[in-house]
Amino acid sequence: MAADFSTRLDELDATLRSIEAVLKLDDMRAEVADLELQAAAPDLWNDVEAAQSITSKLSYLQGDLRRVEEFRSRLDDVGLLHEMGAEEHDEATMAEAERELESLQKGIEELEVRTLLSGEYDQREALVTIRSEAGGVDAADFAEMLMRMYLRWAERHKYPTEVYDVSYAEEAGIKSATFAVKQPYAYGTLSVEQGTHRLVRISPFDNQGRRQTSFAGVEVLPVVEQTDHVDIPENEIRVDVFRSSGPGGQSVNTTDSAVRMTHIPTGIVVSCQNEKSQIQNRAAALRVLQARLLVVRQREQKAEMDALKGDGSSWGNQMRSYVLHPYQMVKDLRTELESGNPSSVLDGDIDGFIEAGIRWRRESENADSDA
Incomplete structure (x- = not known):
């Protein structure tokens, strides 16, 4: 002993x-x-x-x-x-x-x-975007569940967050949402959460109580800093203003303070309606757009490197399943980590999945470099 x-x-x-x-x-x-x-x-x-x-x-x-x-x-x-x-x-x-x-x-x-968080942008704050995918109203509801999960995770760790934009679905849930986690290393930590999440449950929106599979996508970007030099010429941006809206589409203020920003060359569209003034929303939307363009640049550079190595593969898109019926389980499809308590996971208890994901990513990177 x-x-x-x-x-x-x-x-x-x-x-x-x-x-x-x-x-x-x-x-x-x-x-x-x-x-x-x-x-x-x-x-x-x-x-x-x-x-x-x-x-x-x-x-x-x-x-x-x-x-x-x-x-x-x-x-x-x-x-x-x-x-x-x-x-x-x-x-x-x-x-x-x-x-x-x-x-x-x-x-x-x-x-x-x-x-293990030693990537180029790992020490940055994070911009998280969640979108409902296949599955109709269940997918929109699932997207809102995921948004709550990540905000609760941040709250558990006392990490400040700021919601920039929420696009509500007609019946329930959200079409999409973007929020920032304002904590060093939030990007490196949450980047392993990127991908498609899958929910299996008895649909609360189905009169016949049938089982429904729905999907939501999670995108995680590093917050852009002054040293990144992501300059966007004004003639490449179209800015539209509109009134902020809440659940069910009702207007939540009486002025056109919300901002939708379109990057014309790439077609990337971002919006922000959380701040009080149009100027603040415009600045926040520009930050999100710069972060998206920074990732586009990263992907282009990675594609060039992969082409040089003759390796165009990347890790799988579908990364976690949340099963609420006929049994209770959350399973990560990359690390094989499982939890039999989905309610706890959806309440923000995801540290185990994040840590396993970070270790899995490092092992994958080491295996690729050895190949």
């Missing part, structure tokens, strides 16, 4: 050392010090958006640093605690050390997932 504890302790120590090396703690401390100076500037809040970005990044880095340092301290302490219990043949102390080691293992494994 003591040997087993010692082996697991050594393995956790090695994992934590690897995490410390990847996170570059000295660089992280220097960045925290620099951000603290910026956050202390008297004119910080003259630019609200920049101020929120600085304080959000500072809070995230401080949290990461604190977690690593706390894990290191607890790992040192648990070894001493177990050693002391073994010397004194104190079963209670050894049991306490065992519980602490299990808690540390879970926490360090979660932190290890964070170190």
